[in-house]
Amino acid sequence: MMIEMKQIYKSFGQNDVLRGVDFEIADAEVHALMGENGAGKSTLMKILTGVYDANSGHVTEDGKPLQFDNTKDAETNGVSFIQQELNIWPNLTVLENLFLGKEPTKFLGIIDNKTMEKQALEIFKTLNVQIDLNQIAGTLSVGMQQMLEISKALMQDSKVIIMDEPTAALTTSEIEVLFEQINKLKSAGVSFVYISHRMEEIFNIADRITVMRDGQSILTTKTQDTTNTAIVKAMIGRDLDNQYPERNYQQDELVLSVSKLNSSVHHLKDVHFELHKGEILGFSGLMGAGRSEIMRVLFGLDKGDTQVTLNGKSIHVRNPHASIKQGLAFITENRKEEGLVLQDSIIENISLPALKSFSKHGFLTDKSMNDYAEQMIQRLNIKGKKEDICMDLSGGNQQKVVLAKWIATAPHVLILDEPTRGIDVGAKREIYQLMNELTERGMSIIMVSSELPEVIGMSDRVAVVHEGNIVGVLNNKDLTEERIMTLATGGNIDEAI
Template sequence: MIQMQQIHKSFGQNNVLMGVDFEIGDAEVHALMGENGAGKSTLMKILTGVHEADSGNIFENGEPLRFKNTKDAELNGVSFIQQELNIWPNLTVLENLFLGKEPTKFLGIIDTHTMKLQAKALFQKLNIDVDLNQMAGSLSVGMQQMLEISKALMQDSKVIIMDEPTAALTNTEIEVLFNQIRKLKSEGVSFVYISHRMEEIFNISDRITVMRDGRSILTSATEDTTTSEIIKAMIGRDLEHQYPTRQYNQGVCVLSVNKLYSSERKLKNIHFDLHKGEILGFSGLMGAGRSEIMRVLFGLDKGDIQVTLNDHVIHINNPNRAIQNGLAFITENRKEEGLVLQDSILENISLPALKSFSKSGFLTERTMKDYTEKMIQRLNIKGKQDDSCIDLSGGNQQKVVLAKWIATAPHVLILDEPTRGIDVGAKREIYQLMHELTERGMSIIMISSELPEIIGMSDRVAVVHEGNIAGILEKDDISEEHIMTLATGGKINETV
């Protein structure tokens, strides 16, 4: 058993942890929950030696415990799979798995044969089908996450900390992961499971601890608590009506996409329309082509496409042309494609819309600051204008990305996994903002792997299967059964 008692940690004037108690029992899955910025990841970084606590104690079976760094933690059986993936994109899958831990033969020669045997055995157990010689950077985000999990399982760890491990996984991959967690738990391994997904928490965990504003608020056996109790502990109040009530009447066609092809991305003859004030959801299994369609539309990837926007034929061959024509795209990879991490909140939010903050060719700092402050307050971003984005939690980084694209006042806003890794309170804020934007006439395309989100927010749903749109569901026909039928190659009644 590992016990963390009265852990305090501050970064400058920012008090992140204020007397947190947390424990990890033998062979259990202990869920750690809380809003973004509550201190969950910081607490785990203290346990694994990334940060040193200002005060408090850590014990293992009654003996003082302190790791010098993550390497020391791993050598002593504690692995931390962080939310932001630690993948070396220019190395192969095999090289990533064994980086720094390569088995050797005589004279220190790396034993590649043994590495491949061990990797194949592990991947077979996890039901992962990937070429060991493939560059890790070419893998999907979901497969990169499975690679991270595989790396931890190769450590022979006795405690594995997982921070939002399923954010980019399909339902099939999640079930594979859960089966592996249960198997390892039966062999004596313990898990700290950090997630915002309630259904997962109740599915896999034995105990739940909830943090709020740097304090541990609630610890309970999972079977003895409820979703509403957890949400109230997380945000300090009851949360009603997760999704805003929409009364959408189909308006004029704003965007028409025809004959979208991409041999590179395996897309074929994509067609769809988007109407004024509409939220058009895109659903489908991972790898079906949802994000790839939008990347071609926005000019990020090559492909053939015919686009009509507001009754004008437009030609988009790069993101700059897309932005000039009134499109904005929040990709699923906010770290690499959404933010300049070292820059401040102010600089990131202002960057895509510098022209709108200029007068006679000169930037008006007051206008930039006023807009940034307005968005900080409107989206409840936990940070000040001058704070570097690299120091923000994942959820607050996502809000900054959203704010910066809203500043461009686009006709069409494309959101790829807009609430991935975001707590329930922040999700509701983003849903409400999406609703308000469409009420003002903006049109939104939303890609999401979460079926409740797709069903709760979409006016229509386009379901993608193997690089093609298998069908578009109207509001009355949107259901989990219909979406999954189309997503897996099936057909539903002809009236849909």
């Protein structure tokens, strides 16, 4: 089986997204599709699976024309697409999500729940996933929702599985299990298109790599015949200097003190930590350990109790609105549901949390809003105009808009939960540089991240979370992946030399 896409063109209005892309999927291979955010990777896969029609070009399977009417038609014919922005039904149970539209039936069309439960438990066992089948899907963490999406795809009799940033919310152990399943299915003849910005994963799992840049296919090569440096250069059109900018932080005055943070809902127990002026404090730990939950309670998004001192004054954490007024800002890990008003424009989203700062005598001033929006679009290299609707942006550019809107509030403390998830290497560097600039101006940052190289590369100190509590805080000079993972798994720091 060979799927070939030849000279694919696609435009949205005056925006030429794809400009003559060539891409192929061979039998039983993992073909990595790489490129910066906005390069056109997801659009190309949406054309393959029937979401969009190409303006011109040809798609064939074994030399015969291939065109799907929609994603369901594609799935029926063996092509599954796990998209970066998760497509779960939040009000349905896990089991209902797994089988929606594909429910097995018994006599007289009665749904066979026992068969559904058996099949679901089998795939969860294979992936080493523990999820209550009756749990409402919307209450799952982003990582567990990702595993649910992967489970849905693996349960189908697919010939081709497209994965768009499948490991963005997964832990190292979960990634290892996923890769085992990919290799197992590849041995059985299944092909994968693997879209990811994580270089180490690409060189671990992919047989071939195709790089896209500015809507064109730039390079296709066997993985064994290329290097990390060559792929990055093909992606961004230039050499990339050191990924993590140099930090010259010297511990300054105490800005934030958090103590007695508890939440029965999230099983958090007497969490306490401190943050200094101009510091980047990383938070690391396994999925489900409580990293994001600590931040949600601190910001007043979720229920819990805590004692917080900000700039020497005790503050009351009641809700997000009060937290913003007192100088806190929080970029959550779920930009689609909590970070953006997707149907609004870039300028509307950027301005939303700081309307007062764009007002004069109680009236919004278009000039100040426009100037700030243009400044942030240029500074963060957002690929879009200020009037563009956020729903139409790539995932990475959506993340940049979220970052821009919270910077507008000029917070004392900026909480970043997975700030570079789904973002390409060039854009990551831009965000790291911005974090450096913000801390040099006196802002303090808390960064929650699942990427250990990012945690080590950007943090001045790292708080490690295990089972709802901070089990250790490591200084930069003591940071190693081994030390962090030892603490994250409940071990003794003395074992991680």
